[in-house]
Amino acid sequence: xxxxxxxxxxxxxxxxxxxxxxxxxxxxxxxxxxxxxxxxxxxxxxxxxxxxxxxxxxxxxxxxxxxxxxxxxxxxxxxxxxxxxxxxxxxxxxxxxxxxxxxxxxxxxxxxxxxxxxxxxxxxxxxxxxxxxxxxxxxxxxxxxxxxxxxxxxxxxxxxxxxxxxxxxxxxxxxxxxxxxxxxxxxxxxxxxxxxxxxxxxxxxxxxxxxxxxxxxxxxxxxxxxxxxxxxxxxxxxxxxxxxxxxxxxxxxxxxxxxxxxxxxxxxxxxxxxxxxxxxxxxxxxxxxxxxxxxxxxxxxxxxxxxxxxxxxxxxxxxxxxxxxxxxxxxxxxxxxxxxxxxxxxxxxxxxxxxxxxxxxxxxxxxxxxxxxxxxxxxxxxxxxx
Amino acid sequence: xxxxxxxxxxxxxxxxxxxxxxxxxxxxxxxxxxxxxxxxxxxxxxxxxxxxxxxxxxxxxxxxxxxxxxxxxxxxxxxxxxxxxxxxxxxxxxxxxxxxxxxxxxxxxxxxxxxxxxxxxxxxxxxxxxxxxxxxxxxxxxxxxxxxxxxxxxxxxxxxxxxxxxxxxxxxxxxxxxxxxxxxxxxxxxxxxxxxxxxxxxxxxxxxxxxxxxxxxxxxxxxxxxxxxxxxxxxx
Numbered sequence: 001x002x003x004x005x006x007x008x009x010x011x012x013x014x015x016x017x018x019x020x021x022x023x024x025x026x027x028x029x030x031x032x033x034x035x036x037x038x039x040x041x042x043x044x045x046x047x048x049x050x051x052x053x054x055x056x057x058x059x060x061x062x063x064x065x066x067x068x069x070x071x072x073x074x075x076x077x078x079x080x081x082x083x084x085x086x087x088x089x090x091x092x093x094x095x096x097x098x099x100x101x102x103x104x105x106x107x108x109x110x111x112x113x114x115x116x117x118x119x120x121x122x123x124x125x126x127x128x129x130x131x132x133x134x135x136x137x138x139x140x141x142x143x144x145x146x147x148x149x150x151x152x153x154x155x156x157x158x159x160x161x162x163x164x165x166x167x168x169x170x171x172x173x174x175x176x177x178x179x180x181x182x183x184x185x186x187x188x189x190x191x192x193x194x195x196x197x198x199x200x201x202x203x204x205x206x207x208x209x210x211x212x213x214x215x216x217x218x219x220x221x222x223x224x225x226x227x228x229x230x231x232x233x234x235x236x237x238x239x240x241x242x243x244x245x246x247x248x249x250x251x252x253x254x255x256x257x258x259x260x261x262x263x264x265x266x267x268x269x270x271x272x273x274x275x276x277x278x279x280x281x282x283x284x285x286x287x288x289x290x291x292x293x294x295x296x297x298x299x300x301x302x303x304x305x306x307x308x309x310x311x312x313x314x315x316x317x318x319x320x321x322x323x324x325x326x327x328x329x330x331x332x333x334x335x336x337x338x339x340x341x342x343x344x345x346x347x348x349x350x351x352x353x354x355x356x357x358x359x360x361x362x363x364x365x366x367x368x369x370x371x372x373x374x375x376x377x378x379x380x381x382x383x384x385x386x
Numbered sequence: 387x388x389x390x391x392x393x394x395x396x397x398x399x400x401x402x403x404x405x406x407x408x409x410x411x412x413x414x415x416x417x418x419x420x421x422x423x424x425x426x427x428x429x430x431x432x433x434x435x436x437x438x439x440x441x442x443x444x445x446x447x448x449x450x451x452x453x454x455x456x457x458x459x460x461x462x463x464x465x466x467x468x469x470x471x472x473x474x475x476x477x478x479x480x481x482x483x484x485x486x487x488x489x490x491x492x493x494x495x496x497x498x499x500x501x502x503x504x505x506x507x508x509x510x511x512x513x514x515x516x517x518x519x520x521x522x523x524x525x526x527x528x529x530x531x532x533x534x535x536x537x538x539x540x541x542x543x544x545x546x547x548x549x550x551x552x553x554x555x556x557x558x559x560x561x562x563x564x565x566x567x568x569x570x571x572x573x574x575x576x577x578x579x580x581x582x583x584x585x586x587x588x589x590x591x592x593x594x595x596x597x598x599x600x601x602x603x604x605x606x607x608x609x610x611x612x613x614x615x616x617x618x619x620x621x622x
Contacts, residue, residue: 001499001502001503003495003508004488004495004499004502005492007488007490007491007495008488008490010490011488011489011490011491012490093589108397111577294486295486295488298482298486298488299499299503300447300471300478301445301447301474301480302474302480302499302500302503303469303471303472303474303475303476303500303503303504304475304503305468305471305472308503379446379447379448380448381442381445381447383447383480383482383486384441384442384447384482384483384559
């Protein structure tokens with residue numbers, strides 16, 4: 001009876017396409033919105049994961065997330081270095097500093113100050129120049145997206161495109177001259193500000209004067225050292241708080257989820273995708289079943305059991321679900337692929353694809369249950385009604 | 387057990403009421419009916435007299451409230467739902483007024499449906515369906531969709547579908563009412579000559595007096611009971 005079920009389904013072309021369309025849109029909306037949400041959440045801690053060498057971030061105990069900087073005394077760096085199990089520790093400065101652009105406008109940038117000696121905490125990939133060039137006078141490295149967008153120079157012609165910042169150009173950071181010595185690639189930030197790397201000492205010169213300047217201490221654990229144990233030890237011996245890279249990333253995401261509207265905004269979009277998809281697909285599938293009730297009644301009269309009819313409806317639901325899911329996820333992946341070079345935050349991990357499949361399966365199950373109830377309760381005597 | 391030897395259908399005092407209270411409608415008021423094996427019985431009577439309700443009860447697709455009704459010695463009310471469904475699938479064939487062919491299925495696939503319901507593999511079912519279509523003079527239209535067939539052709543496909551699993555009883559609801567006289571006559575010839583082979587019994591509900599001549603016996607119904615059973619239309 002499987003072939004009969006499939007032929008009945010595709011035989012009503014309009015309803016078949018209606019169900020597929022509903023499920024495709026549901027799958028597309030759920031997957032695409034969730035992928036953007038995940039992309040944005042990953043951006044919140046991109047700077048943490050970009051810094052590949054350190055295992056542990058040490059900070060003031062009141063810090064709640066990456067951008068919540070509470071400076072420490074510079075001497076805290078030496079206390080951390082003295083903790084048993086610490087292989088090395090490097091200072092990291094992080095601050096928001098205004099850059100004055102060539103056209104006189106201002107742009108707030110995230111400035112990272114790296115350990116002058118080791119340059120630990122630098123960008124993961126250089127598009128132009130070298131991290132070592134930071135040792136040159138007034139040197140800064142600018143991220144590629146910032147250089148081509150928010151920090152780009154005014155167009156040469158009034159209607160022309162803005163001119164990307166390039167190596168050798170100078171910018172003004174809080175009234176200090178800085179020379180671009182490199183262009184880097186890295187994770188984009190949540191608020192999409194340009195990211196600038198320089199040395200620790202130079203960054204503290206660029207930034208407004210504060211009593212304390214050390215923002216984080218980046219720590220590498222000795223080989224074989226349990227990282228969580230080392231975090232606890234650093235906390236005990238210094239009075240600071242230390243987190244593994246993974247835990248600090250999680251904390252940052254949780255902060256954004258709890259204290260910004262991003263989760264509810266995207267949650268509503270995802271829920272709407274689910275509800276609209278369920279409504280379209282469910283209603284069309286139910287109507288399809290109602291339209292075929294006479295034929296299901298005929299099958300019943302001819303001896304089809306409820307289990308056979310249930311199997312037919314489940315097969316129909318599975319087919320439209322699989323096609324709708326495939327088209328929707330494919331569409332979402334296509335959007336992500338074609339817009340990969342834009343500012344779109346898009347990340348499609350396999351877990352999201354599984355979750356999206358689960359959502360579509362739920363829609364199909366709800367649709368099928370509604371239809372199955374009607375068919376199971378159907379009196380086969382309906383076949384004699386003209 | 388109320389069934390008699392060589393009796394296809396044996397009903398005694400069958401009652402059926404739709405609804406309850408003030409809205410109750412008594413559709414069958416103590417029906418006594420016997421259909422012998424190999425017999426073509428027609429049920430006639432005015433609209434609303436209970437003909438369709440009676441064949442629904444006989445075919446096991448509607449439960450009656452009182453009395454007893456056995457088909458080949460088996461009472462549907464004494465069977466579990468699944469057993470009843472399977473018994474119906476094996477022993478009873480249906481021909482409907484509106485044909486009830488599945489639109490996206492070809493003639494052969496439509497005819498094969500009862501076989502597939504009973505578990506036969508699709509290929510074997512289609513082969514047997516092709517044979518049956520040949521017997522109802524539709525061998526050259528096995529791949530046609532219902533929409534591509536005339537009313538008479540659709541009813542012949544429906545007859546093939548009713549016979550394909552070799553049931554012992556076929557119930558037909560107004561099989562000629564949607565057809566012109568000539569086509570209806572041809573459909574009845576097929577039912578009479580082919581469907582009744584092998585001692586098969588037929589119950590036909592009809593208003594169409596032009597086909598009364600095909601009946602072995604005619605039961606005239608009125609207001610939920612059988613008024614009389616006669617051997618020819620002239621006795622009505």
